[in-house]
Amino acid sequence: MLQIPLAEFGEKYWATKALLTRARDATTPGPAGFHDLFSAAAVDELVSRRGLRAPFLRVAKNGATLPDTAFTRPAGVGASIADQLDDTALWRHFADGATLVLQALHRTWQPVADFSSALAEDLGHPVQANAYITPPQNRGFDDHYDVHDVFVMQIEGSKRWIIHEPVHRDPLRDQPWSDRADEVARAAETEPAIDTVLEPGDVLYLPRGWLHAAQAQGEVSIHLTLGIHVWTRYALAEQLLQDALSALRDDPEMRSTLPLGFDPATTDLGPIRDRLVAALGTADPAAAVQRTRRGQARPGPLGPLAQLAATNALTPDAQLRLRPALDAGLDGNRLRSRVGWLDFPEPDLAAVRTLLNRTTATAGELGLPLAERLLRAGVLVPAGATPAQTDSAPDAGRPAAAPA
Structure with missing residues (x-):
């Protein structure tokens, strides 16, 4: 996917700088577009034949997301679940300029699932995959930033990307761009850091927080966005604190009731702080972190x-x-x-x-x-078992929904 060694990417770009690599610059050029992972035929297959439900697709137009009821309906006798995709409604919205967002492809399309799993192993951070299908000369979302890193892989068509440096570097999961909508709008009016058109086979890496907006050019654009849900030092600090607080539950003094007439303005917090610091000094959240990491992904398919x-x-x-x-x-x-x-x-x-x-x-x-x-x-x-090329059993839970 990238044309530089993983170690060099980690040293020069990971979490700090945007990186654009071109298919035409590859040392061993091959068919452009990543069609071994995804394609227009895959879009039609997923939308029209798989019985996908609303959590696995969004529809966006002019920067707004349509309600699920605009493109779902029951699927008839024996499949009357109300939120299955309605391919006729989707076609009409798409023909009218809407972008289709196929979410959680790491659960619904096996080639993407295998690739995402391998990438997560290489990076050490969990990966999700969405596909964005945009009609010619249309854009699905206005300028925004994501709270996870992304790799954009252009599959078909071309798309112009306008990218600005962050207004808030390294945003956490609970610090979305909408909290800084005015700053984002002002930054979008300035000179971009990158203004480029992605062609099939091109890859763009954006760390979380980098502003971006994209518009399809003269034909339908399909791209994959691999969202990297990075672990942060803040997340490890949260785990340390949780481990320390768990230890304090066994401290009789910390469980004791405060005096009558408790006044937080005059209470001496020193002894409490000292006990918390001591608990932090012995905290070892490794097991909890490992449990959390294991819960962020699924094992390979099992028939x-x-x-x-x-x-x-x-x-x-x-x-x-x-x-x-x-x-x-x-x-x-x-x-x-x-x-x-x-x-x-x-x-x-x-x-x-x-x-x-x-x-x-x-x-x-x-x-x-x-x-x-x-x-x-x-x-x-x-050992001889080979997973099917597609996987038609998506999770029941809602996939992560983040624009790109």
């Missing part, structure tokens, strides 16, 4: 029928692999991962460590009882 067949037909020479994106690690004799935890007796630990290091093994190398246990827990999958 129940293939899994059952592999379990029932298990033989010593069966090839097995660690489930992708599992984020598994041993804590003593406990294996923690995105599918929960398992405790192991001492004789099994060597085999589990080998599996974590190699990611693949035969059932005979692990021992049939251990291999079956790990298959049934969803930790292992058959």
Whole structure:
């Protein structure tokens, strides 16, 4: 995706500077547009055939987002859920200049899901993926900034991007651009830092806080936005504080009631502050941070029928692999991962460590009882299993909704 080494990107651009890379400048040029990830055909497939529900699509026009009821309806007998996409309504809005935003493609389109998962592993921060489909000479959103970093990957058509430096650097998740709408509007009138047209295969990186607006040119524009929901030092400070407060719950003095006639203006906070500082000094939020990180992504796909067949037909020479994106690690004799935890007796630990290091093994190398246990827990999958090219089972929860 980028044409510079990851280490150089991290040193020169990550979280600080915008970066534009051109498909035409690639040292090993190939087909432009990232069509192995996404395409116009994929848009039509998702919108017209997948039964997607409103959380997985937004419609925007002239800087405003349309209500879900403007493009959803029940889908008929046996599928009467009221918020399924209405492709006829979507077509009419699109023909009238509206931008379609397919959200959470890391859950609904397998090539994008695989790519997003790999990128998250490289960056160490969770990744979401949206697609923006804009009619010619239209723009979906006015100047704004995001509270996460983004990689913009132009798929089809072309789009002009006008980018300004931040009015508020490194915004947190609860510091959206709308809180500084006047500053954003004034900054948008100044000379831009970047004014460019993205063509298929081009990639634009923007750290959170950088202002941007984009307009399709003479044909339909499709681009992917990979949103990087970065961990911050503030987030770690929050985790430290939570760990310290948890420790103070076991302190009888801190649980004691304040005197009658309590007056915050005259109360001596020194002893309370001292206890809090002491608790912070011993706080270790690593386990909580790891739990939170694991909860920010899902493990790789698991087909129940293939899994059952592999379990029932298990033989010593069966090839097995660690489930992708599992984020598994041993804590003593406990294996923690995105599918929960398992405790192991001492004789099994060597085999589990080998599996974590190699990611693949035969059932005979692990021992049939251990291999079956790990298959049934969803930790292992058959090594020959290949996920379907598309994934038609999106989450029930609402995906993150952020303009780009």
